[in-house]
Each structure stands twice: as C-alpha cells, then as structure tokens.
Amino acid sequence: MPPPVRPVQEAIPFVPDQASGLDVLRGASPSAINVIIDRNGTVRRRPGIDTTTIGPEDGLADEIIGLHSTATGRNYALSVGSFPGKVEVHELFEGSSAAYGSFLGKTRPVITETEAMLVIASSLDPEKVLFDTNEVDALEGSPPSGSHVITNSSRLLLNDAITDKTRVFFSAPALGTSITGHETWNDPLTSGSFVAEGAIDPVVAITQNSNEVWVFGTQSLQTFQTDATLVYVSQATMEFGCATPFGIIKRDQEFAWLDDKRRFIRSDGRDAEPFSQPIQQTLEELERVDDCFGYRVVTGPIDAYVWSFPTDGRSLVYQVGGGWSTWMSYDDGLANWVPLVVTAHTFVLNSNDNLVGLADGRLGVLRNGVNTDLGARIPAYIETGFIDRGSDSRKNCIAVRVALRRGNTPAVISPAEVVDYAGPECQTPSGTPDDVSVAEEPFGTLTYRDDEGAWRTPFPLSLGKSGDRQIVITIRSLGIYQRRQWRITFHGTSDFVLAGVTEEYLVLNN
Numbered sequence: 001m002p003p004p005v006r007p008v009q010e011a012i013p014f015v016p017d018q019a020s021g022l023d024v025l026r027g028a029s030p031s032a033i034n035v036i037i038d039r040n041g042t043v044r045r046r047p048g049i050d051t052t053t054i055g056p057e058d059g060l061a062d063e064i065i066g067l068h069s070t071a072t073g074r075n076y077a078l079s080v081g082s083f084p085g086k087v088e089v090h091e092l093f094e095g096s097s098a099a100y101g102s103f104l105g106k107t108r109p110v111i112t113e114t115e116a117m118l119v120i121a122s123s124l125d126p127e128k129v130l131f132d133t134n135e136v137d138a139l140e141g142s143p144p145s146g147s148h149v150i151t152n153s154s155r156l157l158l159n160d161a162i163t164d165k166t167r168v169f170f171s172a173p174a175l176g177t178s179i180t181g182h183e184t185w186n187d188p189l190t191s192g193s194f195v196a197e198g199a200i201d202p203v204v205a206i207t208q209n210s211n212e213v214w215v216f217g218t219q220s221l222q223t224f225q226t227d228a229t230l231v232y233v234s235q236a237t238m239e240f241g242c243a244t245p246f247g248i249i250k251r252d253q254e255f256a257w258l259d260d261k262r263r264f265i266r267s268d269g270r271d272a273e274p275f276s277q278p279i280q281q282t283l284e285e286l287e288r289v290d291d292c293f294g295y296r297v298v299t300g301p302i303d304a305y306v307w308s309f310p311t312d313g314r315s316l317v318y319q320v321g322g323g324w325s326t327w328m329s330y331d332d333g334l335a336n337w338v339p340l341v342v343t344a345h346t347f348v349l350n351s352n353d354n355l356v357g358l359a360d361g362r363l364g365v366l367r368n369g370v371n372t373d374l375g376a377r378i379p380a381y382i383e384t385g386f387i388d389r390g391s392d393s394r395k396n397c398i399a400v401r402v403a404l405r406r407g408n409t410p411a412v413i414s415p416a417e418v419v420d421y422a423g424p425e426c427q428t429p430s431g432t433p434d435d436v437s438v439a440e441e442p443f444g445t446l447t448y449r450d451d452e453g454a455w456r457t458p459f460p461l462s463l464g465k466s467g468d469r470q471i472v473i474t475i476r477s478l479g480i481y482q483r484r485q486w487r488i489t490f491h492g493t494s495d496f497v498l499a500g501v502t503e504e505y506l507v508l509n510n
Contacts, residue, residue, distance in 0.1 A: 005507055007398055012486050012501040014043055014382050017323030019278035032325035034380035038301045043498040045380050045490055046327055047299055048370035055092040055363040064357025067346035068111040077357060078109050089129055089136050101136030103127045108246045110148045116177040121149035123161040141183040144169050148206045152213055153226045156182045165202035168215055169193040198222040198237030205245040209253050212269055216242035219260050223269045240265050240272055247294035249305050256305050258289060279324050286312050295345035297354050300368040313339040330379050341373060371493045381489040388483045397478035398504040402461055404471055405497035444496055445489045450481040463494055
C-alpha cells in the first residue's frame with residue numbers, strides 16, 4: 001500500500017510580470033494593472049500623482065504636451081493652443097506661471113537647452129526661448145525643419161523632417177550665453193551636415209549620450225562621434241529601426257525604444273537586446289504606435305520605462321528588475337478605466353521629482369506611497385497565469401495564506417461570510433466584471449477561476465484598522481482543480497502592500 005500523500009505548500013506567483021499569448025494550451029497569461037514590485041519582492045500600487053507647488057494650483061488652461069526642467073532649476077511647460085498646431089510656452093513658478101508666447105508645430109515638441117536658451121523642434125521652424133528676455137521666436141540662420149533637436153560638442157543638431165530626410169544638420173559651435181554659433185547653419189567652415197548612410201531609410205529621430213549622436217531611421221540605427229576632420233564620423237550601424245520617434249527613453253548610457261518589428265529594444269550603441277517577448281502579442285495588436293511617447297520614472301526603489309499609446313489608450317510599463325505591467329487611470333464618473341492621464345513628463349534635478357502634466361492642464365508629481373491621481377482612486381489588480389503545479393492531476397486547495405501589511409492577528413474567512421457586490425470600479429480593461437465584497441475596513445479581494453471558467457465570488461482581504469501591524473489572512477477549503485488562475489485586486493485609497501501568497505494543496509490520486 002503506497003504511503004499517504006502529504007500536503008505541499010508553495011507560493012502563488014503574484015508578481016507584476018505581464019505577458020500575452022505565451023501558451024494558449026495553458027490558458028490566460030499573467031496580467032498586472034497599476035502595480036509595481038520593490039526590492040523586497042512586495043507588490044504595491046504604482047506611484048500616484050501628488051500635488052505640486054510648481055505652477056498654478058489649478059494648472060494651465062489646456063492640455064500639457066511638453067515639460068522641461070533646466071539645469072539651473074527653471075521649469076517650462078508647453079500646452080496646446082487655441083487652434084490646431086498652436087503651442088503655448090509657459091514658465092512655471094512657485095504657485096504661478098507666465099505665458100511667454102506661442103509658435104506653430106506639426107509634431108510632438110522635442111526640447112533641448114543651452115546656457116542661453118531653450119530650443120524646440122516640432123517639424124516646422126525650430127523655436128528658441130531666450131532665458132534672459134523670455135522671448136519666444138524662430139531660431140535664426142535657416143536651420144532645417146526638424147522633428148528632433150539635441151546639443152552635442154557645443155553645437156545644435158537637427159534632423160530634416162521635410163526635405164532631406166537622410167541627413168542630420170549641425171550648427172556652428174557656441175559657448176556660454178552666446179547664441180551666434182547656434183544660429184549659424186550655412187557657413188561651410190563651421191557648420192554642415194552628414195548623411196546616415198548605413199541604410200537608405202529616412203531619419204525619424206536623433207538623440208545623444210555622452211559624446212555619441214544616435215541617428216534612428218525607420219529600419220536602422222547609426223551612431224556617430226565627433227572627428228577633427230569630418231566633424232562627425234560613423235561609429236556603428238545596427239539593423240534596428242524606430243517605430244516610435246517620440247518614445248525613445250534614455251537610461252544612463254543606454255536607450256530603449258520600439259523598433260520597426262514592434263519589439264522593445266535596449267542598447268548601449270554596440271550591443272542590442274529585445275526585451276518585450278512576454279508582451280509581443282499585445283504590441284502586435286496595437287492599432288497605432290507612431291504617436292507613442294515615452295519617459296523614465298525614477299522614484300525611490302522604482303526605475304521604470306513608461307510608453308503611452310494615445311490611440312489605443314494604454315500605457316505599457318517595464319520596471320527594471322520587475323517585468324511588464326500596464327498603468328491606467330480611473331474615472332469614477334464614468335465608472336470605468338481611462339487612459340493614464342499623464343501627457344508630459346520631466347525630471348526636476350534640484351528636487352528629484354517626476355513632474356508630470358495632464359490632459360486637463362493640471363500639474364503633479366509622481367510619488368511612491370501616494371494612492372490617488374490628484375484625488376482620483378487608482379484601482380489595481382494582478383493576475384497569475386494558469387497554474388498546474390507541474391501536473392495535470394487534480395489538486396485539492398486546502399488553504400491560501402495572504403501576507404499583507406498592517407495586520408497583527410491571523411484571520412480565517414469562510415465563503416459564508418462573503419457578501420456579493422458588483423463594484424464598477426473593479427471593471428477590468430476588457431470589460432470583464434470583477435465582483436467584490438463589502439467590508440467596513442479598507443480591503444482588497446482574492447478570487448480565482450478554473451480551466452477558463454467563470455471567476456468565483458471574491459474573498460475580502462481586510463487591511464485592518466489604521467496602525468495595525470502585518471497580518472496573514474487564511475482562506476480555507478477552496479475546492480479541487482487541475483489548472484487555476486488567481487487574481488488579487490486593490491480597490492480603495494489605502495496602502496496595499498502584498499508581501500506574498502502561499503497555497504497549501506494536496507495532489508490527489510486520479
């Protein structure tokens with residue numbers, strides 16, 4: 001007679017490691033909305049948008065489409081104007097702002113700075129904002145109509161978005177507060193251009209790290225360095241194009257972007273690595289990617305790339321060391337998810353703040369531990385894929401133990417204690433209802449489904465009263481399954497810190 005089989009206790013892998021289309025035979029893939037993971041492996045809500053004293057309390061009148069914080073601590077915002085293509089320039093002060101003028105733009109503005117001015121490219125005439133006079137005017141010297149502008153080796157560089165799309169132009173050098181060289185573009189002795197001849201594709205974006213200029217084409221990437229004779233000389237060419245000209249994100253010496261094959265790539269200019277395999281099906285299903293814009297969020301232990309796709313209304317996020325997730329906002333009036341409200345971002349050096357602009361003109365700061373977006377709730381959930389524990393045998397789920405912050409005594413919740421409540425705030429982005437349970441204290445919920453069946457009535461996960469220490473909630477007798485998918489949802493505005501979830505189960509003799 002064989003010895004009795006003993007119960008096994010293993011972790012349920014609730015980690016923000018979203019995936020799509022990995023294995024249809026195993027059912028759904030992991031999904032994560034509005035969550036992050038810290039260095040200790042605990043799952044939290046993504047950074048919320050806190051109020052800021054930068055700019056007027058009520059924000060600007062129109063959608064913010066550009067932000068820039070200078071090395072000297074001045075902050076600027078660009079907002080949409082009164083008619084299509086008009087861009088308004090504002091400087092942001094403590095509790096107020098000043099409008100300096102406007103210009104016409106064709107594409108999302110790209111901003112760089114010198115000691116004397118801001119330079120803004122938007123596929124029409126490049127614009128300048130002089131620091132000493134606050135004057136907004138066209139950059140002189142007949143520069144090209146570029147979509148991107150950078151500074152490198154004391155020069156300005158612009159691509160040509162209209163006429164000669166394979167060429168990058170550079171100005172004469174200028175130092176200090178002088179702008180004369182930066183408005184010199186047609187002197188063959190001091191200014192000029194070079195062709196990204198590694199491929200015949202048009203240039204769609206330029207950027208730089210240290211002393212290298214990165215030139216992105218629709219099907220290739222080429223890097224250049226300064227040269228005493230030729231000014232700029234090619235260093236390396238790689239066959240990775242760029243599908244998101246405004247979604248190139250710099251992280252220290254490397255860049256990350258979506259290439260022409262809809263793969264997210266990260267590279268230091270010599271080696272390149274695709275890292276979007278888990279979400280490849282999601283990327284291929286996007287309706288439009290060329291309007292994507294991207295930015296890097298660094299706050300506390302979080303270092304994340306954020307790519308927002310306005311046409312599709314979603315923001316895909318890669319947390320360094322933590323995997324993929326999606327960030328969204330929530331509208332209580334509509335009782336549904338809406339696209340992430342952030343429309344522009346800049347990092348403020350003197351305060352280490354992630355300053356963001358919103359579609360309604362308000363300003364805020366992304367901050368850990370803030371559980372709302374300027375007062376709007378941030379519902380969040382995290383799902384596992386289907387888990388079979390390495391076997392197609394039936395498993396008896398004896399108990400699930402959820403370790404949460406703020407509890408101080410174990411609790412046992414039985415199915416009889418659950419009150420069904422259809423909470424519209426727990427609607428998933430695909431429209432699948434996620435019923436929740438009424439509780440007098442702040443709570444989350446745990447639910448599951450077997451073999452792509454219906455989601456079960458959720459169990460409330462009480463967070464305890466304010467000041468309580470860590471708790472472990474135990475839920476017993478959750479039935480028999482072969483493959484099971486789990487979901488934990490955070491509903492309210494209280495802190496929710498998920499330290500870990502374990503399942504105690506028994507493999508049955510079939």
